[in-house]
Each structure stands twice: as C-alpha cells, then as structure tokens.
Amino acid sequence: MRPQVLIIGCGFGGLEAARALRAADVDITVVDKTNHHLFQPLLYQVATAGLSAPSIAAPIRHLFRRQPNVTTLLGEVVAIDAQGRSVTLKDGARLRWDHLIVAAGATHSYFGRDDWAAFAPGLKTLQDAFEIRRRVLLAFEAAEREDDPARRAALLQFVVVGGGPTGVELAGTFAEIARHTLPGEFRRIDPRQARVLLVEGSPRVLQAMPEALSERAREQLTALGVEVKLGARVTGIDAQGLDITTAAGAERLQSRCIVWAAGVAASPLGRALAAATGCTLDRAGRVVVGPDLSLPGFPTIQVIGDLAAAQSHAPGREPKPVPGVSPGAKQMGRCAAANIRRRLAGQATRPFRYRDYGNLATIGRNSAVVDLGTPAGQLRFSGYPAWLFWLFAHVWFLIGFRNRFVVLLDWAWAYWTHDRHARVVATANGASPAHDAQA
Amino acid sequence: MRPQVLIIGCGFGGLEAARALRAADVDITVVDKTNHHLFQPLLYQVATAGLSAPSIAAPIRHLFRRQPNVTTLLGEVVAIDAQGRSVTLKDGARLRWDHLIVAAGATHSYFGRDDWAAFAPGLKTLQDAFEIRRRVLLAFEAAEREDDPARRAALLQFVVVGGGPTGVELAGTFAEIARHTLPGEFRRIDPRQARVLLVEGSPRVLQAMPEALSERAREQLTALGVEVKLGARVTGIDAQGLDITTAAGAERLQSRCIVWAAGVAASPLGRALAAATGCTLDRAGRVVVGPDLSLPGFPTIQVIGDLAAAQSHAPGREPKPVPGVSPGAKQMGRCAAANIRRRLAGQATRPFRYRDYGNLATIGRNSAVVDLGTPAGQLRFSGYPAWLFWLFAHVWFLIGFRNRFVVLLDWAWAYWTHDRHARVVATANGASPAHDAQA
Numbered sequence: 001m002r003p004q005v006l007i008i009g010c011g012f013g014g015l016e017a018a019r020a021l022r023a024a025d026v027d028i029t030v031v032d033k034t035n036h037h038l039f040q041p042l043l044y045q046v047a048t049a050g051l052s053a054p055s056i057a058a059p060i061r062h063l064f065r066r067q068p069n070v071t072t073l074l075g076e077v078v079a080i081d082a083q084g085r086s087v088t089l090k091d092g093a094r095l096r097w098d099h100l101i102v103a104a105g106a107t108h109s110y111f112g113r114d115d116w117a118a119f120a121p122g123l124k125t126l127q128d129a130f131e132i133r134r135r136v137l138l139a140f141e142a143a144e145r146e147d148d149p150a151r152r153a154a155l156l157q158f159v160v161v162g163g164g165p166t167g168v169e170l171a172g173t174f175a176e177i178a179r180h181t182l183p184g185e186f187r188r189i190d191p192r193q194a195r196v197l198l199v200e201g202s203p204r205v206l207q208a209m210p211e212a213l214s215e216r217a218r219e220q221l222t223a224l225g226v227e228v229k230l231g232a233r234v235t236g237i238d239a240q241g242l243d244i245t246t247a248a249g250a251e252r253l254q255s256r257c258i259v260w261a262a263g264v265a266a267s268p269l270g271r272a273l274a275a276a277t278g279c280t281l282d283r284a285g286r287v288v289v290g291p292d293l294s295l296p297g298f299p300t301i302q303v304i305g306d307l308a309a310a311q312s313h314a315p316g317r318e319p320k321p322v323p324g325v326s327p328g329a330k331q332m333g334r335c336a337a338a339n340i341r342r343r344l345a346g347q348a349t350r351p352f353r354y355r356d357y358g359n360l361a362t363i364g365r366n367s368a369v370v371d372l373g374t375p376a377g378q379l380r381f382s383g384y385p386a387w388l389f390w391l392f393a394h395v396w397f398l399i400g401f402r403n404r405f406v407v408l409l410d411w412a413w414a415y416w417t418h419d420r421h422a423r424v425v426a427t428a429n430g431a432s433p434a435h436d437a438q439a
Numbered sequence: 440m441r442p443q444v445l446i447i448g449c450g451f452g453g454l455e456a457a458r459a460l461r462a463a464d465v466d467i468t469v470v471d472k473t474n475h476h477l478f479q480p481l482l483y484q485v486a487t488a489g490l491s492a493p494s495i496a497a498p499i500r501h502l503f504r505r506q507p508n509v510t511t512l513l514g515e516v517v518a519i520d521a522q523g524r525s526v527t528l529k530d531g532a533r534l535r536w537d538h539l540i541v542a543a544g545a546t547h548s549y550f551g552r553d554d555w556a557a558f559a560p561g562l563k564t565l566q567d568a569f570e571i572r573r574r575v576l577l578a579f580e581a582a583e584r585e586d587d588p589a590r591r592a593a594l595l596q597f598v599v600v601g602g603g604p605t606g607v608e609l610a611g612t613f614a615e616i617a618r619h620t621l622p623g624e625f626r627r628i629d630p631r632q633a634r635v636l637l638v639e640g641s642p643r644v645l646q647a648m649p650e651a652l653s654e655r656a657r658e659q660l661t662a663l664g665v666e667v668k669l670g671a672r673v674t675g676i677d678a679q680g681l682d683i684t685t686a687a688g689a690e691r692l693q694s695r696c697i698v699w700a701a702g703v704a705a706s707p708l709g710r711a712l713a714a715a716t717g718c719t720l721d722r723a724g725r726v727v728v729g730p731d732l733s734l735p736g737f738p739t740i741q742v743i744g745d746l747a748a749a750q751s752h753a754p755g756r757e758p759k760p761v762p763g764v765s766p767g768a769k770q771m772g773r774c775a776a777a778n779i780r781r782r783l784a785g786q787a788t789r790p791f792r793y794r795d796y797g798n799l800a801t802i803g804r805n806s807a808v809v810d811l812g813t814p815a816g817q818l819r820f821s822g823y824p825a826w827l828f829w830l831f832a833h834v835w836f837l838i839g840f841r842n843r844f845v846v847l848l849d850w851a852w853a854y855w856t857h858d859r860h861a862r863v864v865a866t867a868n869g870a871s872p873a874h875d876a877q878a
C-alpha cells in the first residue's frame with residue numbers, strides 16, 4: 001500500500017499541495033466541508049451581484065479529475081488522532097493517514113462579540129456572499145416601500161466594518177451600485193442618496209500597503225462616494241445600527257445593512273490539533289509551526305495557509321511572519337508537498353521561504369492600488385493602470401479557462417452597461433434561510 | 440390622478456400585461472414575492488447544474504427600468520378587497536387599485552399528501568432548483584463515501600415522479616450527468632451505475648403531445664438510460680424511497696433523491712380571491728374566469744396565467760380550455776392589458792382567444808420532440824432536429840441579450856466538454872437551509 005496523504009481543506013493551500021504531489025508515489029485524499037474550491041479574492045463580487053457563484057467556484061473533484069492519485073471526499077473533520085494517525089469526520093467515519101496536511105483556513109472573528117454576527121455577517125463562504133447580496137438588494141427594496149423619511153434614510157445607509165482589502169472592495173462596490181447600477185430603476189427613492197460608510201479602527205485603510213498607497217486608496221474611495229471613518233472603534237452592533245467611538249467622541253450610525261470585514265480567526269480545527277499534539281496556538285488561534293511547516297514532535301503533520309502561524313526563512317535573514325494572503329497559502333502548499341516527497345526519499349525537509357511578489361487591492365471601477373517588488377525595487381502605482389493590472393492578475397489566477405473567459409465577459413458587460421447581472425435573491429419575500437433557522 | 444393598475448405576480452403573464460400597457464395613460468404597480476422574473480422553462484437546467492441562476496432570472500425592476508409608468512414592489516399579497524379596491528401585503532401595507540390583474544401562478548400539488556414534500560421537492564422557484572441540485576450532487580458525494588453496497592445503490596437511484604415536460608427534462612438530464620458529466624471524477628464508485636427512474640401514472644409521457652411523439656420521447660429517454668415506468672401510481676414516499684403500484688403489483692424503490700414533477704396547484708391567492716368575490720375555483724384551485732378573463736360581477740378584476748381556468752374563444756368554435764403553458768400566460772397578459780385599454784376608452788372588452796403555435800419538449804442531449812401547428816397542417820418531428828429547434832426557440836424567448844448570449848455559450852461549452860459548470864452546492868457539509876428551518 002502506498003503512503004496515504006490526507007489533506008484537510010481545499011482552499012489555495014490544500015489545492016496546491018495536492019497538485020504538487022501529482023507525480024508522487026502516494027495516495028492522496030482531499031477532504032473539504034464543501035464540494036467546491038472557492039476563488040476567495042473575487043467572493044466580494046458574488047456578494048455585490050457582479051458575478052454568479054459558479055464563476056468563482058469549481059467542484060473540487062472536477063479539478064482533480066485528471067489526477068488519479070487524488071480521492072475527493074465531502075466531509076468535515078472534527079477530531080485528529082496524532083498518535084494513531086487518523087482523523088474523525090462529523091458523521092463518525094475515520095480516515096487514516098501517514099502524512100497529514102491541515103489547510104482548514106480561517107473564519108470571521110468578532111473579537112469575543114459573537115452576538116454581532118447576526119447583525120453584521122462576514123464574507124468567507126458562498127453562503128455568506130448570498131446573505132450579503134440579499135441584505136444589500138433588499139435594503140433598497142424596503143426603502144422603495146418605506147414612507148417614513150428617517151426609516152428610509154436608515155435603510156439606505158450601508159456600513160462596512162474593517163478597512164482591509166475585503167472591506168475596501170465591498171464599500172467601493174456598494175457605492176458603485178448605488179450611484180451607477182440602480183438609478184433609474186426606482187420610482188420613489190433615489191438610490192444615489194444611499195450613504196456608504198467604511199469604518200476602520202486604525203488610522204489608515206489597507207494597512208499591509210505602504211502609507212502613500214493607503215492614502216491613495218482613501219482618496220479613491222472618497223471619490224467613489226464612500227465616507228471613510230478612520231480610527232473608529234466599534235462598541236456595539238444591533239439590528240438597527242452600530243455604535244462607534246472616534247477621537248471626536250461616540251457616534252451612532254443607523255443601518256440595516258452592516259458587513260463585517262474586520263477580524264479573522266483560524267479554523268476551530270486548530271484547537272483540535274492543539275488537543276491532539278500539544279502544539280501552540282497564537283492569539284488568533286493559528287497553529288505555530290516549525291520552519292518546515294510541521295508540528296514540533298510530529299514531523300508527519302504539516303499546517304499551511306491561514307491556519308498556520310508560519311515564518312519565512314530566507315537565508316541570512318531574520319525569520320519574518322508570512323502574511324495571510326493567497327500567494328502565501330499556495331507557496332506553503334508547494335513547500336508541504338515538497339517536504340513529503342523529501343521525507344519519502346529519505347532526505348531532510350527544507351524550511352519554508354515566502355516570496356513576496358507584491359500586494360494589490362481594488363477599490364472600484366478604474367480604481368486600485370498596486371505595490372510590486374521588482375528586481376529594480378518597489379513599483380507602486382494607483383488609479384486606472386493599477387485597476388487594469390488587478391483585473392488581469394485576477395483573471396489570470398482564476399481556475400479554468402471557461403471561468404476566466406466568462407468572468408472577463410461579465411466584467412466587460414458590467415463596465416459598459418453599469419449593470420450587475422447577478423442581482424437575484426433566491427428566497428421569496430426576502431426571507432433569509434439562515435435567519436429562519438436561527439428564529 | 441391616472442387610473443391605477445395593480446399586477447400581482449411577474450411571471451410570463453404579469454410581465455407581458457405590464458409591457459402591453461407601456462403606452463397606456465395609467466400608473467402600473469407590479470408586486471411580486473421575489474425580486475426576479477424567472478424563465479421557468481429553463482429552471483430544470485439550474486436544478487441540474489447546467490446554468491447558474493442569474494442566467495435565467497432577471498431583476499424585475501431592471502426589466503421595467505425604461506418603462507416609467509411601472510413601479511416595482513417586493514411584497515406578498517395576502518388579501519384582496521374587491522369592493523374597496525385594495526390589496527393587503529403580508530406586512531400589513533395596503534395598495535389600492537382601479538384595475539387588478541392577478542397573475543400569481545401555481546405551486547406544487549401533492550394531491551393532499553403534503554407530508555411528501557420534505558422527501559420529494561418540486562421545481563417552481565430558484566430555491567427549489569438549488570435544493571434539487573444539492574440533493575442530486577450530494578447523493579453522488581455520499582455514495583463515494585459509502586462502503587455498504589445496498590446503501591450505495593440506494594444513493595445512486597434517482598426517481599422523478601411525473602412524466603410531463605419537467606419530469607422528462609429532469610430525468611433525461613440526470614441520466615446525462617451520471618453517464619457523461621461525472622465519470623472520471625470518482626474513485627470508489629462508477630457514476631454510470633446510477634439508475635434514473637421516471638414514474639408516470641398515465642400510460643404515456645408528455646400527455647399534451649400526440650401519441651406518436653410520446654412514444655418517441657419514451658424511446659429517447661430509454662436510449663439516454665432512463666427507466667420509464669408508465670401506469671405507475673405513487674402510494675407512499677419517505678426518507679428512504681417510495682412505494683408504487685403498477686399492473687404488475689406493488690413495488691418499493693429505494694432512493695435518497697426523489698423529485699416531484701407530478702402535480703400543479705394554483706396559488707393560494709385563488710382562495711383569497713374567492714373569499715373576496717365569491718368566484719368559483721376548479722378542482723386544481725384555479726379561478727374560473729369569464730370570456731374576457733374578468734371575474735363575474737367584477738369587471739375590473741382579471742385573472743391570467745396558471746391561476747386562471749380560462750377558455751379560448753375562437754369565432755364559430757366551441758370554447759376550449761387554455762393549456763398551462765407560457766405562451767398561454769403571455770397571450771392572456773396581452774389580452775388583459777388590451778381589455779383595460781378598451782375599458783378606459785369606453786369600448787367593450789374582447790374575449791380571450793388562445794393561439795396554439797405548438798408544443799415542444801426536450802429530453803436530453805440531441806433529443807427532443809416538436810409538434811407545430813403550421814398553415815399546412817401539423818408538423819411533427821423528433822431527435823436531433825427537434826433538439827436544435829428547441830434550443831434556439833428557448834434562447835430566442837429568453838429575456839435580455841446578455842442572457843441569451845451567456846446561455847448559448849454555456850450550452851456550447853457543455854455540449855463539447857460534457858461539463859456542467861454550475862455544480863456548486865453553497866452550503867457547507869451538505870446541510871440544507873430549508874431543512875434546518877424545518878428542524
């Protein structure tokens with residue numbers, strides 16, 4: 001029997017690890033909670049009705065159809081037995097492994113205020129994207145039916161919490177929808193009067209970017225019609241709005257549509273791993289891994305992607321934390337696969353080294369910021385050229401020829417017509433299945 | 440103030456009625472439970488992962504953006520006041536009208552066995568389509584994880600109840616998915632061993648078709664790998680399968696994926712209308728309308744589409760019932776609009792006359808049957824030419840240039856690759872939000 005490699009999670013890290021083991025003499029099992037690999041960088045476009053879900057989600061087993069050493073299973077791992085080398089799925093089934101790669105990713109964190117989740121959904125899964133799409137579109141629908149001016153204004157106030165890439169993208173796109181997509185379709189309200197607020201706790205947006213680009217991003221957001229509130233701490237969220245505190249004092253923002261893009265917490269599987277191996281978790285619940293991404297004392301268990309608190313080890317330099325971005329996850333996936341091949345060949349594993357090719361974020365139509373590391377030094381630009389660069393980079397990395405083509409087509413259509421074709425809310429009457437389940 | 444026209448429901452009938460009043464000197468309000476007009480003839484392709492939802496669903500207010508006399512409202516009408524000329528929405532809001540067009544459509548009927556609904560969902564809404572897509576795809580996923588051969592076989596047995604157009608389309612496409620889309624993607628099961636059954640109570644499928652074409656359809660279904668059980672009455676459905684009775688006796692079919700395409704019942708709004716006006720409902724709950732589609736004694740209330748039990752009045756011929764197909768609904772919509780215009784001009788209304796341009800149904804790849812009324816007599820054909828005809832007819836009637844193009848593209852892709860791009864189940868772990876809500 002060939003060595004059994006088990007990969008938990010098929011995001012960027014897990015997918016890349018499985019692919020990098022294509023030619024290895026192993027049997028690979030990929031377990032994921034959903035049936036699809038999600039191209040998360042474009043998930044905000046599903047949430048804002050610019051793309052339909054199948055354009056950015058590919059069935060996992062379809063991606064592996066020509067890789068016979070991969071078996072795909074739909075299931076949720078709930079426990080890990082590090083000594084007995086097996087995992088337990090939610091329905092009680094067990095899978096054994098010789099080499100384990102844990103790539104279970106991250107989820108939202110409300111910093112201990114999980115009661116906020118019902119009023120301010122986050123954006124990690126397709127289900128989240130549909131929920132945000134539903135709330136945004138139905139807020140305009142409710143405003144069209146509302147006669148009271150104060151309630152109408154509250155319905156037309158959208159708040160995004162968190163000024164990272166996702167928050168900036170969502171806020172910029174909300175403003176675009178209000179200013180360009182919807183006008184002309186309503187008879188009682190003017191969608192252009194919608195107010196979009198971006199609330200960020202630190203003094204600038206896009207903190208991973210150089211300060212000058214953060215400032216460009218803030219300017220571009222403002223030009224798109226987003227009100228950016230920096231240094232604003234959220235102190236409460238309820239069904240009617242949220243409370244923030246800034247240098248100017250406390251403020252209440254009425255809103256029926258709040259999106260949470262502020263906090264990320266590692267998958268709960270980190271705790272299962274800590275219980276099984278005694279490994280250390282950092283404050284965000286991420287698993288502290290060794291230089292080769294394996295767990296101290298458990299060389300056959302590697303943790304990658306957003307679940308790993310990993311360091312980049314460049315020769316002759318101090319180790320540096322790896323940022324939680326998709327290139328990081330992919331590179332860790334390749335490193336984990338290479339280390340399994342090396343171990344099978346009786347060689348020593350190699351430390352992980354993160355290569356930073358740069359950082360880009362889009363803000364809205366014709367607006368983006370780009371920060372690239374080139375051999376000639378840092379290349380920084382913003383505005384229209386940055387937006388074009390962002391666009392082609394994302395289409396390039398999107399999986400599948402068909403999806404690339406369809407997404408380009410959707411974008412061209414949206415660019416010329418200002419229409420967003422996926423403005424469909426499946427549930428009747430605006431009922432939210434998630435809400436029904438909670439009720 | 441201009442006369443107020445209220446249209447309840449924006450399916451084929453309601454949409455056509457509102458459009459036909461484009462130039463009329465009236466204010467139109469269109470109320471619908473969802474935010475989209477649905478191209479129902481292709482809904483089975485969303486259920487079978489061939490198309491994504493936005494390809495066949497257009498936001499209603501987007502369709503009316505260039506018709507300034509239409510106001511679109513999202514809401515569910517629960518009561519009608521015929522004397523006071525108003526309707527009440529679910530949230531208590533009231534809308535008044537001078538002319539009312541009720542086009543609320545139909546829903547599934549389980550012939551008094553509503554307890555079957557949980558085990559055999561029907562196909563009327565996008566939410567239904569997602570639920571069927573989820574069940575079909577997750578049945579294959581569960582089979583891949585199942586070790587017990589009997590349970591595995593039950594998971595790979597798909598039953599469609601009802602041999603009308605929707606049942607035939609669903610069964611044909613399920614067979615295609617099992618035989619052409621999925622093989623090569625599973626490691627433990629062979630999807631080609633899936634069994635697809637079509638259960639029909641009458642002696643033939645597609646009863647609206649001439650007998651010879653029904654027989655062609657049955658042959659084509661068999662060729663695609665569907666087992667057609669005619670004259671089979673369903674006596675019970677539960678979570679594990681269904682019981683049927685045929686001439687050969689009682690039979691039990693194990694299945695974890697049953698789809699109900701057998702019965703149609705009019706919208707519950709028919710009962711509200713009967714309560715308000717004393718009008719008659721037929722056995723399927725449809726409102727019996729007068730020759731001009733109005734209610735006896737209430738000339739300003741017209742009922743159209745699947746909710747109406749209407750007759751076609753051709754000069755010099757016996758009145759004939761109008762079939763429940765989309766051309767019927769559209770023609771009624773135009774007739775209702777014309778009658779409102781005539782009443783406003785002080786003219787007498789005209790009786791509804793249904794023009795039957797023919798009947799077509801597709802079965803699967805390269806398979807369809809067509810029955811057209813031409814000046815030279817009935818034109819009947821089947822197989823590949825009928826399939827091409829079906830394909831272009833459906834793309835032609837699909838709303839919006841963009842959607843036509845995208846659907847053609849999706850179909851061309853699927854035809855060449857056998858891939859179905861929308862094989863995405865949004866919920867994690869295969870949990871069904873609808874189920875959670877029930878639980």
